[in-house]
Amino acid sequence: GESVGLxxxxxxxxxGDNSIINCAYSNSASDxxxxxxxxxxxxxxxxxxxRSNMDKRQGQRVTVLLNKTVKxxxxxxxxxxxxxxxxxxxxxxxxxxxxxxxxAGTKLIIKP
Amino acid sequence: GAGVSQSPSNKVTEKGKDVELRCDPISxxxxxxxxxxxxxxxxxxLIYFQGNSAPDKSGLPSDRFSAERTGGxxxxxxxxxxxxxxxxxxxxxxxxxxxxxxxxFGPGTRLTVT
Numbered sequence: 001g002e003s004v005g006l007x008x009x010x011x012x013x014x015x016g017d018n019s020i021i022n023c024a025y026s027n028s029a030s031d032x033x034x035x036x037x038x039x040x041x042x043x044x045x046x047x048x049x050x051r052s053n054m055d056k057r058q059g060q061r062v063t064v065l066l067n068k069t070v071k072x073x074x075x076x077x078x079x080x081x082x083x084x085x086x087x088x089x090x091x092x093x094x095x096x097x098x099x100x101x102x103x104a105g106t107k108l109i110i111k112p
Numbered sequence: 113g114a115g116v117s118q119s120p121s122n123k124v125t126e127k128g129k130d131v132e133l134r135c136d137p138i139s140x141x142x143x144x145x146x147x148x149x150x151x152x153x154x155x156x157x158l159i160y161f162q163g164n165s166a167p168d169k170s171g172l173p174s175d176r177f178s179a180e181r182t183g184g185x186x187x188x189x190x191x192x193x194x195x196x197x198x199x200x201x202x203x204x205x206x207x208x209x210x211x212x213x214x215x216x217f218g219p220g221t222r223l224t225v226t
Contacts, residue, residue: 093213
C-alpha cells in the first residue's frame with residue numbers, strides 16, 4: 001500500500017549546526033505535504049507545509065524541500081537549538097480525501 | 113484562546129471494560145480528527161468530523177470503536193470491550209475547516225489496558 005517513511009529514525013546534531021530530516025513518500029498522487037514536531041508528552045505541532053506545485057518553501061529557521069522526481073521531502077532547520085529536540089513527522093495528503101498519512105518519525109537529538 | 117483539551121490524560125482499564133475518551137476542540141473549529149499513536153510510532157488516522165458528521169468511518173480499527181460529536185464541539189471516542197492491543201495514546205486535533213491541515217492537537221489520552 002501507499003506509505004510515507006523516514007530514512008533515519010534518530011538524528012544527532014550539534015547545537016548551532018543545521019539539521020536535515022528526510023522523508024520518502026510512495027504515493028505520486030499526493031499533492032500536499034506537512035511537517036509536524038512532537039515534543040515529549042505533547043501532541044504534534046504544525047511546522048510547515050508545501051504543495052506539490054512547489055519545490056521549496058521557507059519559514060522561520062525552517063525550509064522544506066520537495067523533490068517529486070524521487071518522491072523525497074526534507075526539512076531543514078537552521079542553527080539548531082535545544083528547543084528543537086523532538087520527534088519530527090512528515091505527513092502527506094491527497095485532495096481526494098481528508099486523511100493525513102503519517103510517517104514513522106525521526107527523533108532529533110541536540111548535542112550541547 | 114484555549115487550545116485543544118482531552119480527558120482523561122491517563123486511563124488504565126481492565127481488558128473487557130468500556131472506555132470513553134473526550135476531546136474539546138478549539139472554539140469555532142468545525143473539523144475534528146482522532147488519531148492513535150502507539151509507542152515510538154507515527155500517527156494512525158481513525159476518524160474525522162465535519163461539524164457533527166463523520167462521513168468516513170473506515171479508519172476505525174474495529175466495530176468496538178465508535179465516535180460521536182455533538183453540537184459541533186465536544187467529541188467522544190468510545191472503545192467497547194477493550195483489548196490489550198488498544199493500549200496507545202489517543203490524540204485529538206481540530207482545524208478551522210476540513211481541508212485545513214494545520215491541525216491543532218491536544219495532549220492526548222494515554223490508554224493502558226491491563
